[in-house]
Amino acid sequence: NAALASAMLGELASRGALAADDAAARHAALRAARWPARFESLRPVALGGAELVVDVAHNEPAVGALLSAAAALLPAAAPRVLIFGANSDKDVAKMLAMVSATPHLVGAVAVCSGHPKAMKAEEISTLANGGGGGGPAWTAAATMEEALTQAAAALRQAAAAADPPPQKQMGTVLCFGSVFVAAAMREALAKLEPALFDEDDWVFEGAKEPPLVM
Numbered sequence: 001n002a003a004l005a006s007a008m009l010g011e012l013a014s015r016g017a018l019a020a021d022d023a024a025a026r027h028a029a030l031r032a033a034r035w036p037a038r039f040e041s042l043r044p045v046a047l048g049g050a051e052l053v054v055d056v057a058h059n060e061p062a063v064g065a066l067l068s069a070a071a072a073l074l075p076a077a078a079p080r081v082l083i084f085g086a087n088s089d090k091d092v093a094k095m096l097a098m099v100s101a102t103p104h105l106v107g108a109v110a111v112c113s114g115h116p117k118a119m120k121a122e123e124i125s126t127l128a129n130g131g132g133g134g135g136p137a138w139t140a141a142a143t144m145e146e147a148l149t150q151a152a153a154a155l156r157q158a159a160a161a162a163d164p165p166p167q168k169q170m171g172t173v174l175c176f177g178s179v180f181v182a183a184a185m186r187e188a189l190a191k192l193e194p195a196l197f198d199e200d201d202w203v204f205e206g207a208k209e210p211p212l213v214m
Helices: 002-014 024-032 060-073 092-098 121-129 144-161 179-192
Strands: 040-042 051-054 080-084 105-110 138-140 170-177
Touching: 024 144, 040 144, 040 170, 051 138, 060 170, 080 179, 092 121, 105 144, 105 179, 121 138, 144 170, 144 179, 170 179
Parallel strands: 051 170, 080 105, 080 170, 105 138
Antiparallel strands: 040 051
C-alpha cells in the first residue's frame, strides 16, 4: 500500500498535477505512518520491558509474511513467545505447523478471541501439542491478561537459564492468528496500560469490532 501511494504521488507530480515530487516529505510521511495491528510494536509493563508485536495475520500467507518480517526485523538470538488464536474456519493445523519452527521459541500460549467462530484455546493447545513439532509445550489462557502473564513467565525462565543471564528482560512476544485476537489484545492492553496508545486510537472507542475487520 505504501509503495502504491508513493508511486501514485510520483506519477501525479510527473504529470504536473502536484507542485513538486518531494521525496523527503514522502519518506518522512511513511516513517511517521502507523497501522495498528500490522507488526505493531509495543512494550507493556506486563512483559517486563520485552517487546510485544501484535499482528492481524490470520491465514497461511499472512502468517508466512509475519514470520519472514520477524526473522528480518527482530534480534536474531532473542527468545520468542507466541500468543496465538484463530477462527475455526481457518486451517489452524497448517498455521501451527508453520509457527512450530519459530527460532528460539521458549513459550507458546493459545488464546480465544471470543468471536463466535473462534476456536477454543484448549482445542488449539491440544492440536499444537499433538503435532509432534517439538519445541515448548503449548498452554492455554482464558484471557489476554493471563496470556501476557504466561508469556512473561516463559521469558523469565529463558533469562534465568541463559549463561550469562541478560541484564534486562529480553525477547519478543508475537500475538497473532486472527483479526479478533489482535483487537482483543489491544483492548486488554488499553485497560491495563492506556498510555501505550494515542488518545485517538480506535481501541478507546469501545466498539465490538474495530475498523480493521476483514
